[in-house]
Each structure stands twice: as C-alpha cells, then as structure tokens.
Amino acid sequence: MFGLRPAFPGGIRLPVLERRDDAAVVRQLPFAPRLFLPLRQHPGAAAVAVVRAGEEVLRGQLLARADDETAVPLHAPATGRIVGISEQPDRGLTTVSVIELAPLPGDTQEDPGRPVRDPTAAGPEALLAAIGDSGLVGLGGEAGPTALRLARARARGVRVLVVNGIEGEPGFTRIPALLARHGDDVLTGLRCLLRVLEADQAVLAVEEADGAAAGALLARARQDTRPALQILPPRYPQGAAELLLRRLARSGSDGGRALAADPAVVFSLATVAEVGRLLSGGLTLTDQLITLAGDGLGDPGNYRVPLGTPVRFALEQAGVLADLDRVLAGGPMRGQALADLDRPIVKGATGFVAVAADGSARVPEPMACIRCGECVAACPLNLHPAELGLLARREEVQAMVEDYQLERCFECGCCAYVCPSHIPLVQIFRAAKDQWRRAQAAAVAQERT
Amino acid sequence: MSPAERALRLVAAPHLHAGAAVPRLMLHSVIALLPVTLFAVALFGLAALATIVVAILACLLAERVFAPPSSVSDGSAMLTGLLLGLSLPPALPLWMVAVGGFVAIGVGKHLFGGLGAPVFHPVLVGRVFLQAAFPAAMAQAWLTPLAGARNTELPATSLALPLMAPTAPYDGLSGATPLTALKSGDTGAPLAELWLGTVAGSVGETSALLLLLGGLYLVAMRVIDWRIPAAVLGSVALFSAVLHGLDGERNPAVLTALGSGGLMLGAWFLATDPSVSPMTRRGAWVYGLAIGVLVVVIRQFSGQAEGVMYALLLGSALTPHIDRWTRPRPLPEGVER
Numbered sequence: 001m002f003g004l005r006p007a008f009p010g011g012i013r014l015p016v017l018e019r020r021d022d023a024a025v026v027r028q029l030p031f032a033p034r035l036f037l038p039l040r041q042h043p044g045a046a047a048v049a050v051v052r053a054g055e056e057v058l059r060g061q062l063l064a065r066a067d068d069e070t071a072v073p074l075h076a077p078a079t080g081r082i083v084g085i086s087e088q089p090d091r092g093l094t095t096v097s098v099i100e101l102a103p104l105p106g107d108t109q110e111d112p113g114r115p116v117r118d119p120t121a122a123g124p125e126a127l128l129a130a131i132g133d134s135g136l137v138g139l140g141g142e143a144g145p146t147a148l149r150l151a152r153a154r155a156r157g158v159r160v161l162v163v164n165g166i167e168g169e170p171g172f173t174r175i176p177a178l179l180a181r182h183g184d185d186v187l188t189g190l191r192c193l194l195r196v197l198e199a200d201q202a203v204l205a206v207e208e209a210d211g212a213a214a215g216a217l218l219a220r221a222r223q224d225t226r227p228a229l230q231i232l233p234p235r236y237p238q239g240a241a242e243l244l245l246r247r248l249a250r251s252g253s254d255g256g257r258a259l260a261a262d263p264a265v266v267f268s269l270a271t272v273a274e275v276g277r278l279l280s281g282g283l284t285l286t287d288q289l290i291t292l293a294g295d296g297l298g299d300p301g302n303y304r305v306p307l308g309t310p311v312r313f314a315l316e317q318a319g320v321l322a323d324l325d326r327v328l329a330g331g332p333m334r335g336q337a338l339a340d341l342d343r344p345i346v347k348g349a350t351g352f353v354a355v356a357a358d359g360s361a362r363v364p365e366p367m368a369c370i371r372c373g374e375c376v377a378a379c380p381l382n383l384h385p386a387e388l389g390l391l392a393r394r395e396e397v398q399a400m401v402e403d404y405q406l407e408r409c410f411e412c413g414c415c416a417y418v419c420p421s422h423i424p425l426v427q428i429f430r431a432a433k434d435q436w437r438r439a440q441a442a443a444v445a446q447e448r449t
Numbered sequence: 450m451s452p453a454e455r456a457l458r459l460v461a462a463p464h465l466h467a468g469a470a471v472p473r474l475m476l477h478s479v480i481a482l483l484p485v486t487l488f489a490v491a492l493f494g495l496a497a498l499a500t501i502v503v504a505i506l507a508c509l510l511a512e513r514v515f516a517p518p519s520s521v522s523d524g525s526a527m528l529t530g531l532l533l534g535l536s537l538p539p540a541l542p543l544w545m546v547a548v549g550g551f552v553a554i555g556v557g558k559h560l561f562g563g564l565g566a567p568v569f570h571p572v573l574v575g576r577v578f579l580q581a582a583f584p585a586a587m588a589q590a591w592l593t594p595l596a597g598a599r600n601t602e603l604p605a606t607s608l609a610l611p612l613m614a615p616t617a618p619y620d621g622l623s624g625a626t627p628l629t630a631l632k633s634g635d636t637g638a639p640l641a642e643l644w645l646g647t648v649a650g651s652v653g654e655t656s657a658l659l660l661l662l663g664g665l666y667l668v669a670m671r672v673i674d675w676r677i678p679a680a681v682l683g684s685v686a687l688f689s690a691v692l693h694g695l696d697g698e699r700n701p702a703v704l705t706a707l708g709s710g711g712l713m714l715g716a717w718f719l720a721t722d723p724s725v726s727p728m729t730r731r732g733a734w735v736y737g738l739a740i741g742v743l744v745v746v747i748r749q750f751s752g753q754a755e756g757v758m759y760a761l762l763l764g765s766a767l768t769p770h771i772d773r774w775t776r777p778r779p780l781p782e783g784v785e786r
Contacts, residue, residue: 008780014465170465246780326457332464339459355464363460367471367523370565373674373728374469382777386728405779413463420469421565427461 008243010378011235012414014170014333019209023173024180026289026302029317031078031103035308037063038088039097041346042143044070046096053084060112060284063099066132072145072347073135075284077306078103098344101308112283119279120191124154127196127279134278135285135347140239140268141168141330143348146275149265150196159199159262162248163190163227165206165214165269166239169331172291172351174270175206177302179213182273186217189276191225193267202227203259204269205244207234236333237412241266243380270350288349292318293331296354305345312341315354325357333413367421375415375425381408385415385425392428397436406432469671471564475524477672478718481663482531482653488646489653493539493592494600496607497652503543505530507550515559525564529553532572532718535653536711536758537579538590542609545583549575565724569765572719573758580758591626591649626650628710631701632754643708650710657708664717673721676730680737681716681744682707688745700749711757712744725765732768732775740764 040046047064051057057076064074080103090096103109122130132147163186167175178186190202204227206214211231218229230248232238238247244266249259270289278285287306294300298319305314311327328335335353345352375385384404391400400406409429416425489497508530512521520526533553537546553575561567567574580587590606626649627638638648646656654660668675689706692699701709720726720740727736740760747756 009777012467324457326460326464328462328464330462332462334462335464336462337457337459337464339457341457353464364470368563368565370471370723371728372723373730376728376777377730379777381780383779384777387776408779408782411462413465416461417463417465418467418469420471420474422466422470424461426463430461 008238008246008380009382010414011237011243011380012378012417013234014236016234017171019173019176020301022301024176024213024302026177026181026304029303029305029309029314031106031109031306032309032313033102034083034310035077035080035101035103035306036310036344037074037077037099037101037308038090038344038346039064039074039099040071040090041074041307042072042137042145042348044068044072044145044148047071047074049085049097049099051082051099053082055082056080057082057101058112059109060286062284066135066145069148069151070145072137072147073133073284074099075135075286076101077286077308079109080104103306112286114282116280116282119188119276120195124196124198127192128154130279131192131196131275134283136271136274136278137285137347138268139270139274139288139348139350140164141334141348141350146267146271149267150193153265154197156263156265158197158265159201160259160264161190161193161197161199161202161227162241162245162259162264162266163202163204163269163272164239164241164244164266165204165210166232166244167207167210168237168239168350169333169335170236171293171353172331173302174289174291174350175210176213177289178269178273179206179210179217182277183217183220185273185276185280186269187221187225187276188280189272189274190227191222192275192279193272194225197265201262203230203248204228205230205232205248206269207232209234237380237414240380240410240412285347288345288347290314290345290349291351292354293351294328294353294355295358296321296324296327296356307347308344310342310344311338311352314345315341315352318354320354321356323357325355328353328355333417334411364422366423369421369423372420374418374420378414378418380412380414381410383409385429388432389423389425389428392432397432397439400432401436406436409433471525472523474672475528477667477670478528479524479531481666481672482535482718483663485535485646485653485656485659485663486531488656488659489535489539492594492646492655493652494596495603496539496592496600499543499603499607500537500539500541500546500652501531501534503546504534504537504550507547508533508554511551511554512558515555516563520564523564526554526558529558529571529575532714533575536572536576536651536714538587539592539652540590540604540606541579541583541586542590542611543607544609544611545579545586548582549579551575552578567724568768569762570719570722570725573762573765576758577762594647594649594655626710626754627705628748628754631705631709640704640708643705651714654711654714657713660713660717664713667717667721673717674726674730674733676733677721677726677737678716680734681720681741682712684738684741685712685744688742692745692749706745706748710748710755715744715757715761716740719761720764725768727768727771727775729772729775729777732771735771735775736764736768739767 045068047066049064051063059079061076063076066073080101083100083102085099087095088098136146137143165175287304289304291302326337329338388400388404411426413426508526512526553571557571557574642648644657648655667673686703689703693702743760744756
C-alpha cells in the first residue's frame with residue numbers, strides 16, 4: 001500500500017521515541033503554597049478582577065470577568081485567600097495584573113461543580129454561553145478563547161468538526177492520556193461541539209501510535225455522532241491545524257471527502273475533552289493537563305496541575321534535578337527556554353521540558369549558510385528559509401515579508417532542525433517579524449500625527 | 450533541591466537537531482574519496498601522492514591566510530585540496546599544484562566571500578587557472594599507469610622549478626589519455642580498463658568504478674543530493690546514446706562516455722557542492738541535465754578533448770537563474786483562520 005501522500009511539502013521525520021509504559025497515566029499535582037493568576041493568560045483582552053485582596057474564595061469561584069469577546073473569565077483554582085493583586089511584567093514591555101492566591105490545605109478544599117446529567121440537552125446558544133462562562137481556551141497550544149472560535153465557526157457555517165489528536169511535540173504524551181483516561185469526556189465534548197456548530201460530521205485524526213486507543217474509544221461512541229477515524233503516519237508538523245486540514249482533505253477517506261467539500265474547523269483533542277469534562281461536571285477551567293518531560297526530571301509524565309502553579313513547584317514535584325541546562329515552556333521543537341521558573345503555569349500550557357546539564361547539550365556555533373537547500377525541502381509551507389535567512393543578514397525585512405511571505409511562518413522549527421550550519425533560523429525569523437511589526441506600528445502612528 | 454540557582458540557558462527553539470553538521474559533511478566526502486586516492490597512489494606512485502599532498506597543504510595554508518583560524522578546522526579547505534589534487538595530471542610540476550591550490554582557496558573561495566558563497570567551485574577555479582596559465586604542462590603531464598619501479602621516484606617534471614623550462618625531458622610520460630586518443634580518432638582504452646581506471650589520466654579521475662562507489666556512499670550518508678549525479682550521468686548517457694547511434698565512428702558508446710575523463714569525479718563530487726548547485730529539488734534536475742548536455746557537446750563538438758570542467762562551470766553560472774525559476778511557491782493560505 002502507498003499510504004497517505006503528504007498533502008503538504010516537506011516536514012520532517014522526527015526520531016520515534018519509545019512510549020513510556022505509563023504514557024496514559026495522569027498524576028494530580030498538589031497545590032503550591034501560592035498560586036499566581038494573571039488576568040490575561042492568552043492572546044486577547046485581559047479579564048477584570050471581581051475580588052479584592054484579603055477576600056476568601058471558593059474553588060471554581062469567579063475571580064475576574066470577561067468584558068470583551070476576546071477575554072476569558074478566570075476562576076479560583078483552589079479554595080483560599082486572595083493575598084493581593086499586583087502589576088507584573090508581561091511578555092514584551094507591557095504589564096499584567098496578577099492575582100496571588102494562598103490555597104487552604106488540601107483536605108479542606110471544596111469539591112467544585114454540580115454534575116450535569118446530559119449537557120447536550122441544552123440548545124446550541126446555551127451550550128456556547130456555558131463554554132464561554134467556563135473560561136476555556138484552546139488547549140492544543142494556541143490558547144485562543146474557545147467560545148470565540150466556536151462562535152466564528154458557527155457564523156462561517158462550518159459543517160465538519162476535526163478533532164486534532166496529533167501529539168504536537170516529541171516526547172509529550174497527552175494524547176494517550178486523554179484517550180485512555182478522558183474517553184467519556186472526549187465523546188461528550190464532541191457531541192457538545194457538534195451541537196454548538198450544528199454540524200453533522202466529525203473526524204478524529206491521530207498518529208499511528210495512538211490509533212488503537214482511538215479506535216477502541218470510538219467503538220463506544222454513539223452511532224449518530226461517531227467521528228470518522230483517520231490514522232496518519234507520523235510526520236512533523238502535521239498537527240498544525242492548517243496542515244492537518246490539507247492532509248485530511250487529500251486522504252480519500254469519507255471524512256477527507258467531506259473536508260474537501262465543506263468548511264471545517266479544527267479543535268484539539270485536549271480542548272474537546274475539556275469541553276466534555278467541564279460541561280458534564282458543571283465545572284470551570286481551573287487546572288490543566290500537561291506533560292512534564294525531559295532528562296532533568298526523575299518522575300516525568302502527565303500531570304494535572306492547578307492553574308497558577310509556579311513552574312518551579314511543578315518541576316520539583318516531578319523530581320527535578322538540581323543541575324539544569326534549560327527549561328522549556330512547550331516541547332523540544334517549539335518550546336521557549338525560560339529564564340524564570342517562578343512564572344506560573346497558565347491556561348493553554350501543554351507541557352514543560354527540563355533538560356539536564358550533562359554537557360551533551362552543547363549548542364554548536366552557527367556557520368555560514370552553504371546553500372544546501374535542506375531547509376527549503378523541509379519547510380511545510382514551502383517558504384524559502386535559506387533566502388529568508390540571507391535576506392535577514394542584509395536586514396531586508398521588507399523583502400522578507402513582501403516577497404517571501406515571512407509572516408506565514410509559524411515557527412515549527414523544521415528548517416533549523418535540518419540546517420547543517422546550525423543557523424538559528426527560527427530565532428532570526430522571530431526577530432525579523434518583531435522588527436516588521438514595530439515598523440508597521442510606527443508607520444501607523446506617524447500617519448496619525 | 451531547587452534548580453536555577455545557576456543560570457538557565459536561553460537557547461532558541463528548536464531544541465532538537467537532525468545531527469547534520471558541515472564539518473561532518475566534509476569528513477564524509479573525504480572518506481568517500483579515500484579509495485580512489487589510494488588507488489591513484491598505487492597507479493601513479495609518488496607523483497600522485499606528492500600532487501595530492503601539495504594541493505592539500507597549499508589549500509590549508511591559503512585558508513589560514515585568507516580566513517579566520519577556526520575555519521581551517523571545518524574541513525572544507527582540506528576537501529578542496531584533495532579534490533584539486535585528484536583532478537590534476539600526475540606529473541604536473543608541484544609548484545604549479547601549489548599555485549592552483551592557492552588560487553582555488555584565495556580566489557575561488559574567499560574572493561567570493563568564503564564558505565557557502567562561491568559561485569563557481571573553488572577546485573574548478575584553481576584548475577581552470579592552471580589550464581589557462583600552463584596549458585602545455587596541463588596537456589602533457591600524464592604518466593603511464595602502473596609503471597613499476599618508476600612509481601617510487603618523482604618524475605623530473607614534478608620537481609621543475611617555477612617559471613623555468615623543465616631541464617629534464619618529460620620522462621615516463623604517457624602519450625595520451627583515453628579521451629585525447631578518442632579525439633584524435635584512435636580507439637580508446639578497453640572498457641574494463643577504463644572503468645577500473647588502469648589508464649592514463651588525472652590523478653584521481655581514472656577509476657570510474659571507485660568514484661561511483663564513493664558517490665553512492667555519499668548518497669547513502671545523505672551528504673549529497675542524488676538527483677544531481679543522476680541527472681548529469683543520465684543526460685550524458687542519453688545524449689551519447691543518440692550520437693553514437695547516429696555516428697558510431699566519431700562518437701563513443703554510452704559506457705565509454707560515462708567511464709572516461711573527469712565525469713564521475715565531477716558528477717558526484719564537484720557538481721554536488723551545495724554552494725554552486727541549486728537549492729531546490731526541481732532545480733537540481735535542471736542543473737544536472739544542463740551539465741550533462743554541455744559535457745557531451747564540448748567533448749564531441751569542440752576542439753577540447755574533455756568538457757567536464759567547463760560544463761560544471763557553465764552549470765554553476767546557471768544556478769542563480771535556476772534557483773529563481775524554481776523558487777518554491779508558498780502553500781495557498783489555509784481555509785481556517
């Protein structure tokens with residue numbers, strides 16, 4: 001058999017990592033002594049605090065409301081006392097308000113929520129409102145407000161719901177955990193989303209390693225809402241929504257044919273499962289299923305962590321070594337190295353990697369581009385990383401954007417992964433994008449005056 | 450214990466790497482050339498060894514002069530020297546070899562901007578300079594292969610002093626290479642000898658078989674793009690077959706064309722240099738085809754016996770244009786977002 005022809009160019013075959021025996025296990029992280037909750041945890045507007053310092057709050061209680069459709073409400077991850085609200089530096093040059101919460105001891109914690117027998121009994125509008133009130137954001141890495149994306153997809157007349165069960169990063173094991181431990185939540189979430197979208201078709205896409213687990217789960221799904229299962233051979237970065245849609249549309253399967261014809265929307269498996277879990281439990285988003293990985297941890301694996309937990313605390317609970325080379329927010333391909341382990345785990349986090357300092361992680365000095373074209377062959381969007389890199393050296397940012405579509409780059413890292421000269425292409429492109437955006441903003445400001 | 454008492458390193462993503470590295474690519478190329486290098490020494494003796502050693506030393510010295518010290522260790526100058534040595538006639542005066550090495554690195558590489566920047570392969574720049582400056586020596590300094598006892602001594606021409614006519618007569622020289630013989634209407638060497646390489650010719654160009662094996666090794670190690678040699682050799686084979694079919698007297702058969710001259714060295718080791726070949730996969734086919742056609746055209750329709758060197762240079766001149774014609778088209782914007 002020929003299998004699926006990749007529907008996007010390039011991409012890379014990452015070395016296949018042996019799955020740990022406990023890949024499907026999820027451990028609960030205890031409450032840290034202090035939780036730190038920024039009022040903006042995603043791209044969008046900040047929420048507005050409705051609590052004051054000194055106030056006692058219950059687990060699941062509203063802490064900040066969303067006044068804007070791009071904002072999401074924030075709820076208390078633990079029963080406890082608000083220590084204070086302070087301005088903290090955010091990404092870039094801005095600041096964000098951060099609520100500091102001191103949880104009460106674990107055995108005094110309220111059990112939040114009120115189980116709902118059948119969440120899908122409610123109408124689409126009510127379901128959409130409930131998802132908005134739960135404070136859910138995309139959990140597949142993008143972290144946009146789920147209710148907003150759903151509303152836009154509804155307006156677009158989406159007919160097909162694609163559930164993205166592709167593990168986005170090597171070494172992460174959220175997909176097997178979700179399929180094995182949250183199967184019912186996935187199926188409930190799927191029905192909720194189909195109802196909100198008033199769509200009738202769904203596709204679940206997973207890679208081969210998770211094919212059997214996905215098949216077993218779908219066998220339990222109700223006939224009328226059972227998604228078509230699409231099992232893909234591994235290829236990075238096919239989990240990116242845009243590429244996944246292309247690949248499925250060309251697959252020739254039932255789901256694929258529907259995708260080619262009808263407008264579709266992609267939600268990550270983690271988001272779908274969380275919709276099911278929150279709505280059927282009458283819950284709000286107060287914790288997060290993440291993978292803690294890397295050779296710097298004694299106890300790596302999947303953890304359910306309360307929002308606001310400092311990264312340092314989570315790593316300590318996972319048996320972190322004293323001597324670390326770096327810590328990544330996200331996985332090895334796209335994760336950003338952290339300077340500060342005291343920052344909190346926020347909505348949409350997928351995992352962290354702690355890399356031990358054993359000397360093997362030496363970063364080679366970048367050499368000159370030898371024009372080998374490996375990056376050109378690897379780029380899944382068919383951009384021209386080599387030319388972009390050479391243009392960046394000459395600081396021709398305008399040509400990078402206008403002639404070579406720099407802004408399409410979503411920083412998957414394939415180009416830098418294959419570069420024999422170890423040129424940090426992703427870093428170069430990110431800097432160029434920043435420079436371009438600043439220049440655009442300055443030009444707009446200039447025009448106003 | 451708590452981490453981050455020491456500073457965490459802020460390294461940009463991705464944090465994984467495929468493992469390819471420029472110095473390793475160079476090393477693989479040198480390994481792939483080892484069999485043919487040893488064979489050359491067995492074939493032409495001390496003269497071949499001296500030519501190779503002098504070429505490498507000249508290139509390393511030039512690299513040291515023209516570039517920061519660290520670049521000597523990336524192996525690229527060493528590879529340039531080895532390739533240059535292999536591509537020269539074995540009895541060429543050694544001072545000319547040294548000049549060729551200096552020109553290859555100084556002009557061919559660093560005048561264009563160093564590693565990755567050359568428009569033409571530095572080895573070919575060095576060789577074409579020698580061809581232009583010393584045409585007589587480059588056309589005559591061939592040795593008879595497997596010359597027995599004579600192999601252990603340097604021919605007098607090798608030791609000729611700069612800018613002086615050789616005092617000793619050309620000693621032990623071979624009259625012609627298979628290609629020059631073909632050009633003058635003689636029958637060339639038997640096919641088996643041609644492919645094994647027991648014929649007169651440049652130091653490391655005679656054994657098509659060993660070069661082919663080295664090239665396949667580079668493909669297996671994913672050092673070179675297989676499309677380039679496939680296109681070069683494929684178009685030489687096709688074009689030669691057509692010409693041989695039309696006029697078998699004047700035009701050699703396919704296997705003769707493939708096995709002679711600098712074709713194998715050029716197709717596997719010179720044409721594939723990333724900085725002189727196109728960056729796109731489609732471009733590699735165009736480039737290879739162009740070189741193959743040019744090789745046959747120059748060999749059969751010009752006064753030159755061998756056309757590989759000029760074909761490679763012309764092919765590289767096309768590379769920027771090929772890169773522009775085959776520029777990747779970004780995927781159309783997705784349906785979502």
